[in-house]
Amino acid sequence: MLTVRDLTKIYANRFDTQAGGVREVSFDLPEGTFFTLLGPSGCGKTTTLRCVAGLERPDAGTIAVGDRVLFDSASKTAVPLNERGIGMVFQSYAIWPHMTVFENIAFPLRVAKGARPGQEEVRSLVEQALATVGLAGYGDRPATRLSGGQQQRVALARAIVHRPKLLLLDEPLSNLDAALREEMRIELRRLQQQIGVTTIYVTHDQSEALAMSDQIAVMEKGRIVQMGNPREIYFRPANVFVASFIGAANLLSGVCDGAVAPGAIGTVRLTDGARIGCLFPAGAADGQPTTVSVRPESIVFADEPLLNGTVTAASFLGGSARYDVRVGDLVLRVVGGAEDVVAPGKTVGLSFAASSAVVVG
Amino acid sequence: MNRALAWARQDMRRVIAALVGLVLAVLMLPPLWILLQDSITTTDAIGDVTGFTLAHFGKLFTDKDALRSIWNSLVFAAGSTALSLIVGGVLAWLVERTNAPFKILAYLATIISLGTPYILHVIAWLFLLGKIGPLNDAYRTLTGGTANLFNVNSMAGMILIEGFLWSPLVFLLLGSTFRAANADMEEAARMSGATVLQTLRRVSLPLAMPAILALALFVFIRAIGGFEVPALVGMPGRIYVLTTDVYEATIVVPPDLGYAAAFSVVMVVIVAVLLYFYSRLSKNAEKYHSVTGKGFRPRPFDLGAGRWIAGAIIIANFCIVLVLPMLTLLWMSLLPFLRGFSVAGLSMLTLKNFRTVFTAPGYVELATNSLMVAAAAATFIMAITALAGWIAARRGPGGWLLDQLATLSLVFPGICLGVAVMEVYLRVPLPIYGSLWIIAIAYVIRFMPYGMRYVYSGVLQLHHELEEAAGVAGAGSLTTLRRIVAPLLSPAIIAGWLFIFLVANKELAIAVLLASPGSQVIAVSIFDQWVNGQGGELAAFGLIWTVLMTVIACLFFAQGRRGGTDVFGN
Ligand SMILES: Nc1ncnc2c1ncn2[C@@H]1O[C@H](COP(=O)(O)OP(=O)(O)O)[C@@H](O)[C@H]1O
Ligand SMILES: [Mg+2]
Numbered sequence: 001m002l003t004v005r006d007l008t009k010i011y012a013n014r015f016d017t018q019a020g021g022v023r024e025v026s027f028d029l030p031e032g033t034f035f036t037l038l039g040p041s042g043c044g045k046t047t048t049l050r051c052v053a054g055l056e057r058p059d060a061g062t063i064a065v066g067d068r069v070l071f072d073s074a075s076k077t078a079v080p081l082n083e084r085g086i087g088m089v090f091q092s093y094a095i096w097p098h099m100t101v102f103e104n105i106a107f108p109l110r111v112a113k114g115a116r117p118g119q120e121e122v123r124s125l126v127e128q129a130l131a132t133v134g135l136a137g138y139g140d141r142p143a144t145r146l147s148g149g150q151q152q153r154v155a156l157a158r159a160i161v162h163r164p165k166l167l168l169l170d171e172p173l174s175n176l177d178a179a180l181r182e183e184m185r186i187e188l189r190r191l192q193q194q195i196g197v198t199t200i201y202v203t204h205d206q207s208e209a210l211a212m213s214d215q216i217a218v219m220e221k222g223r224i225v226q227m228g229n230p231r232e233i234y235f236r237p238a239n240v241f242v243a244s245f246i247g248a249a250n251l252l253s254g255v256c257d258g259a260v261a262p263g264a265i266g267t268v269r270l271t272d273g274a275r276i277g278c279l280f281p282a283g284a285a286d287g288q289p290t291t292v293s294v295r296p297e298s299i300v301f302a303d304e305p306l307l308n309g310t311v312t313a314a315s316f317l318g319g320s321a322r323y324d325v326r327v328g329d330l331v332l333r334v335v336g337g338a339e340d341v342v343a344p345g346k347t348v349g350l351s352f353a354a355s356s357a358v359v360v361g
Numbered sequence: 362m363n364r365a366l367a368w369a370r371q372d373m374r375r376v377i378a379a380l381v382g383l384v385l386a387v388l389m390l391p392p393l394w395i396l397l398q399d400s401i402t403t404t405d406a407i408g409d410v411t412g413f414t415l416a417h418f419g420k421l422f423t424d425k426d427a428l429r430s431i432w433n434s435l436v437f438a439a440g441s442t443a444l445s446l447i448v449g450g451v452l453a454w455l456v457e458r459t460n461a462p463f464k465i466l467a468y469l470a471t472i473i474s475l476g477t478p479y480i481l482h483v484i485a486w487l488f489l490l491g492k493i494g495p496l497n498d499a500y501r502t503l504t505g506g507t508a509n510l511f512n513v514n515s516m517a518g519m520i521l522i523e524g525f526l527w528s529p530l531v532f533l534l535l536g537s538t539f540r541a542a543n544a545d546m547e548e549a550a551r552m553s554g555a556t557v558l559q560t561l562r563r564v565s566l567p568l569a570m571p572a573i574l575a576l577a578l579f580v581f582i583r584a585i586g587g588f589e590v591p592a593l594v595g596m597p598g599r600i601y602v603l604t605t606d607v608y609e610a611t612i613v614v615p616p617d618l619g620y621a622a623a624f625s626v627v628m629v630v631i632v633a634v635l636l637y638f639y640s641r642l643s644k645n646a647e648k649y650h651s652v653t654g655k656g657f658r659p660r661p662f663d664l665g666a667g668r669w670i671a672g673a674i675i676i677a678n679f680c681i682v683l684v685l686p687m688l689t690l691l692w693m694s695l696l697p698f699l700r701g702f703s704v705a706g707l708s709m710l711t712l713k714n715f716r717t718v719f720t721a722p723g724y725v726e727l728a729t730n731s732l733m734v735a736a737a738a739a740t741f742i743m744a745i746t747a748l749a750g751w752i753a754a755r756r757g758p759g760g761w762l763l764d765q766l767a768t769l770s771l772v773f774p775g776i777c778l779g780v781a782v783m784e785v786y787l788r789v790p791l792p793i794y795g796s797l798w799i800i801a802i803a804y805v806i807r808f809m810p811y812g813m814r815y816v817y818s819g820v821l822q823l824h825h826e827l828e829e830a831a832g833v834a835g836a837g838s839l840t841t842l843r844r845i846v847a848p849l850l851s852p853a854i855i856a857g858w859l860f861i862f863l864v865a866n867k868e869l870a871i872a873v874l875l876a877s878p879g880s881q882v883i884a885v886s887i888f889d890q891w892v893n894g895q896g897g898e899l900a901a902f903g904l905i906w907t908v909l910m911t912v913i914a915c916l917f918f919a920q921g922r923r924g925g926t927d928v929f930g931n
Contacts, residue, residue, distance in 0.1 A: 053829075053833055054832075054833075055829050055832070055833070080837075081829075081832045081833055082832050082833070082834075082835045082836055082837055083835070084833075085835070086833060087833070088830070088833045090826040090829065090830055091826070092824050092826045094824065094826035094827045094829065094830035096827060096830075096831075096845060096849070097849070098848045098849055107831070107834050107836070107844075108834035108835050111831075111834060111835045111836040111837075111840050111844075112835055113835065155830075158830075158834065162834075162835070
């Protein structure tokens, strides 16, 4: 449905040598996908989104919705932003303060190209949109008299009122307080599934991305470094960056013990001599230096341990307990059940399944 | 098809930019060109160029009087800048950062002085400090002699009057700097054990220094181009500065326009250099503005018992800037002829002057003319700069060029622009010279930069996503301009309009060479009346005018509160 190929947009920067922007970003989204661009601040998420919206002119690449080419550097096609028929929610919401809620939402219908809906139709479409975002009856409010959460909903209503094929959301929840963010996260996802619109969602919050998305693309320094569904991203991080950016990761370094085929389980000899079984998504040669990522939840206290260590800190988190365990020079983070309390200073054995230890570099 | 459409869409802003650029170029470039040309050519009686010469500049740089004028200009500007900074700065700090009483008086004086033509202040001060004024009168009574304490027609008198003329502006601009400063830094100094004075000297002043320097340059530039005080105070005492030299060279018969142009070029160069440093300084100054939350109000210093001294300073300033000049004008307006303050004079009070103002034919027409010209100029400027400022602030096509063109006239002191506009429109085969149109055109050229500043900073305050949202929603750039930008910008546009309307009616220099008997404006007419000795009518008319302008000044400040911009006169 949405195809983005080799999208490149470099910002020449006078002040430092590392130019910002995005490089060779490609993805392909089936109809109705909730797609998330995830990465730290400054990695190029907004730039990608703005290129798709038509707010920036890419240096190179192709953007197409279905059969319709929106941008193609080779054929010098560039559909102006106001003819792309996309819905977008801006980070600042960009609610026009001089209009009522109704007029804000009606705006896309009123400036539509070609056959504009009549007065009655506008009214019914806007009311429908208001109802969809849970703001029925708010139409006559001045836009300045809305709470943050309500503004967010108005922005969303305005983005979907003209039934766009594509919905773009740039960190829509980042200006809300924590409780509201939680609520809107669920609501947004429900709404997206209800109207079935293909959505690109930009966030730097990994838990948001994991909770909401069908597909996630993790970006670093202007490039997509891994793409996949939330489970793949979380349990099969492609490199050290993804492993440590998404959730907490314990990174163990060692060398590969014998050649391993891609996707097979192999053995890694850690620096202190211990041997652990790991998944090698890309395979490896004998003796190759490797880094292994293990999630804190994947590690259990065991009587037949892979590793032995000493608990240096324990904190009770209600539903679970978190431990820091010193193993040689390393401190591993372990999340355990809340019932079995292990006191600091105690010697423990640690174990994890080979399939949950992933070689990331 | 799509591509053609895309071009047309993008062209919309290009078309606007080209049209606006053309208007700006036609308005702004000829005056500069004509000054340069006149300063290095000889002309015949009808103004056609007959040859190239450096004689004008030669005369300028060898003539002892001319060199003295340049020196006088610098002394005059430096002195009045220093005075206005000290007075306005102390006042701004007391009002914005301490718990001094009577703060409202400082604002009141500022608002009213914004609407009063400079020339009215100058006339009042000439009277107060002059031979028949209360100061010298009291001195003579005390000493029993005939010698005077103070000669107002001196450099000291000029600096004194000009300094107090500018102090309200300094108060306003520094006030906003002090407001924006971060109180935490001062609090931290106080917590570390510093006294109020130590905090001021070691924290507040260094932090505000870039802003103060920028402002000093700004006032200096304005004082170099100042005309009212040199003409009314300096010339009778035979103290000439650059602006009065330009004026003299233009009004002598036959006019020595080459010489006036050469003088003007020198001033334009000085101002251009100063402006360059000013823009660099004020960029720096902005960096020191601490970011503060909305509605943030820094805690004021507690001056203790000293607050009553501070209150006395505020009251004294209020008297000097507002009460004394206004009382003087009132006194002048109520007497049949000019005389000093005295009890004997009280028996002669009459409303005759006010009656004349309302019944004599000239005054109402004069007022309407002034208001119309100022309103027309302000409207035209805001219409042009709303487009130019939007494109420039959003870095649209040709934005940089539009900005440069619109702010070009900043390099002209008012009197030089008057000469240049006169020269340009004498040669235009349209009946512009000698009509009100030429004054309107001169206003437009002179105040265009102000409109630009209001719109520019107004646009910068609008989040760019507000416009982008309209684009994504399907609106073209014209629709976005009409439905989103224009309504959101209207507070800034209205504030700019009011400000231009006020200053246009305030300045003498720009119009003094362009007005003719049939097409007068306020400031020039007051000037003529003063020269002709019609002090009473002038004062009566001036007071009525001041009341009218004060109402508009109040509107201006109310507009500023409503979210207009904080720009003021630069
Ligand atoms: N208009 C611009 N001019 C110059 N550099 C820019 C501009 N917009 C973004 N950048 C740079 O491009 C990089 C990516 O920015 P952005 O896409 O906004 O990041 P994100 O949204 O992921 O935080 C950053 O390094 C940023 O500094
Ligand atoms: Mg961003």
